Amino acid sequence: MAKLKLTAGRVRAFTCPADKPQAFLWDADVNGLAVRATLGAKAYIYQGRLNGKSLRVTIGDVNVWSLEEYREPKTGKVITPGARPEARRLQALIDQGRDPREVKAEVTAADIAKREKTKQANTPALEAWQAYIKARASKWSERHKADHETMSREGGQKIKRGRREGMPDKKEPGILRPLLELPLSSITRDAVAGWLEQQAYRPTRARLAVSLLGTFLNWCSDRPEYRDQVNPDACTRMKKDLPKPQAKDDCLQREQVKLWFHHVQRISNPIQATYLQCLLLTGARRNEMAALQWEDVDLTWNTLKIRDKVEGERIIPLTPYVKSLIDGLKPARVVLLHSDDALKRSPFVFASATSTSGHITEPRIAHNQALKNAGLPALSLHGLRRSFGTLAEWVECPAGVVAQIMGHKPTAIAEKHYRRRSIDLLRVWHVKIESWILEQAGIEQQKEETLKLKKSTAA
Structure with a gap:
């Protein structure tokens, strides 16, 4: 192939014939350097041989690259890159047995990794x-x-x-x-x-x-x-x-039970009133009780399936008064769900038409107002769970029974390995606990399980 010493004028005048897809003008000074012209574009390329095989590398557009390199006289910074020095560099890589294309890929990858690392170093x-x-x-x-x-x-x-x-x-x-x-x-x-x-x-x-x-x-x-x-x-x-956290000790005392029931039962929202009473009478965690579904309530065998955050789920007795409270919520099962504008039957016992979960999420406002009206000290929802465990001691209930009802993990060896209490045994003690609490509250317990609040002297 014919070679000419490339000059700026020859590069500028060189074009691709209309009947060919591309044409080459080879440099006589640097072996392998050429200008490749296609319809509408011209670029410097380098062509050499590595391990007996021909390879071609594009150096760059002739409008960006000059034949020779130009630098700033004072700083030495490259102003215009040169095609001839670049071709010599590529030939030097081939002489070392390295593929210029692979070297370029490695440099590009390293540059990307460096920029990514810099970006990550500044990313929150x-x-x-x-x-x-x-x-x-x-x-x-x-x-x-x-x-x-x-x-x-x-x-x-x-x-x-x-x-x-x-x-x-x-x-x-x-x-x-x-x-x-x-x-x-x-x-x-x-x-x-x-x-x-x-x-x-x-x-x-x-x-x-x-x-x-x-x-x-x-x-x-x-x-x-x-x-x-x-x-x-x-x-x-x-x-x-950090200072050690102070253990919370808020708990409903025996002499406060009657006043608490009296004002909680006056809460205008029956779902909230029932929910709070069920928390006290079952010792369940607030979210466990809030997420209680109708399919978890067995009115035939009088049991509740609690979705336990520790054990997965546990079965506890459905005591008479709690059963009457839950049974009274059946008319409220139809609520407006968020999925559409149609009325649907809620799967939750303590349903809510406004919460995204579909069940009650924030009963504290009503509870705090009831406490304020009763003149009682602050009592958290978890304090109701604590109250159940504390009030159970008045009937001398075994600690293991209370722990099993509340969903606490057993601590003693005997509890872990040698106690498997049936639901009937739990029911005996749970009914005793409920009965004693209702007695302190002044709630009449009739044999037919029609439970109502005694008329207070204030009324």
């Missing part, structure tokens, strides 16, 4: 946190997932339920949000320690946050995309710097 850890939730959420309970979302929320959302007097009307950012807005590499032991100093006023929440954060960092350390940025020991031994 919140992005990895969201990826972590997405990857692990299928193995978590709804409560555990909600904890992760609540602790990382942005804040500023309007509080719709459970707002107490004096509280702001908007939600605060999640407790972990300040840390998760930092890059992963910046979540160090010092950063976590400084954050903990600001969270010491709520030790229980901070302890949970440290636990969740530590698990998240360990997950990141096992992921190749985060491994080089994360400090997996950032949370190690941090909980010891």
Whole structure:
């Protein structure tokens, strides 16, 4: 093939014949360098041989590349890249037995990796946190997932339920949000320690946050995309710097039972009133009772199937008064669901037409108002569960029976391995507990299980 010394003029004048797909003008100075012209485009190329095989590499557009390299005189910075120096570099790679195409791919990959690493180094850890939730959420309970979302929320959302007097009307950012807005590499032991100093006023929440954060960092350390940025020991031994949380002891006392029932039964919403009484008389956790479905209520054999957050589910007796309360909710089974505008039968005993879950979610407002009207001290919904366990001691009920009804894991060896109480045995004690509590409340218990509140002297 004919060769000419390439010049700017010859390159500019060279065109592809109309009857050919491409044409080449080869340089006489640098072996393998040529201008390739196609219809509407021209570029410098290099062609050589590696291991007996021909290879061709495109250097670049003739409008971008010059034949020779031009640099800034003072700084030495390349102003215009040169095709001839680039062709010589490519030939040098071939002389070393390296394929220029593979070298280019390696350089490109390294450049992409460097830019990605720089991007990740400046990306908030919140992005990895969201990826972590997405990857692990299928193995978590709804409560555990909600904890992760609540602790990382942005804040500023309007509080719709459970707002107490004096509280702001908007939600605060999640407790972990300040840390998760930092890059992963910046979540160090010092950063976590400084954050903990600001969270010491709520030790229980901070302890949970440290636990969740530590698990998240360990997950990141096992992921190749985060491994080089994360400090997996950032949370190690941090909980010891927090004050120990104070155990809550709110509990309904014997002399307060009558007043509590009197005002709870006056709550205008029968679903809320029934729900609160069932919490006290079963010792169930608030979410376990809220999610109770009609299919879990056996009115024939008088049992309740509780969806236990620890054991999966447990069967407890359906005592006479609780049965009468639940049976009275049947007319309220038809509620307006969110799925469409049609009236549908709710599967939940304590149904709600406004909550996204379909069941009662926020009875605390009504409960707190009832406590205020009764002049009783503050009592949480979990305090009702605590009250059941405490009041059960008045009938000298075995601790193991109470624990089984409430869904506590057995602690003693005998309880773990040698006690398998039947539902009938649980029923004997559970009915005694209920009967005693109702007696303190002044609620008449008739043989035909028609239970009503005694007329108070105030009435």
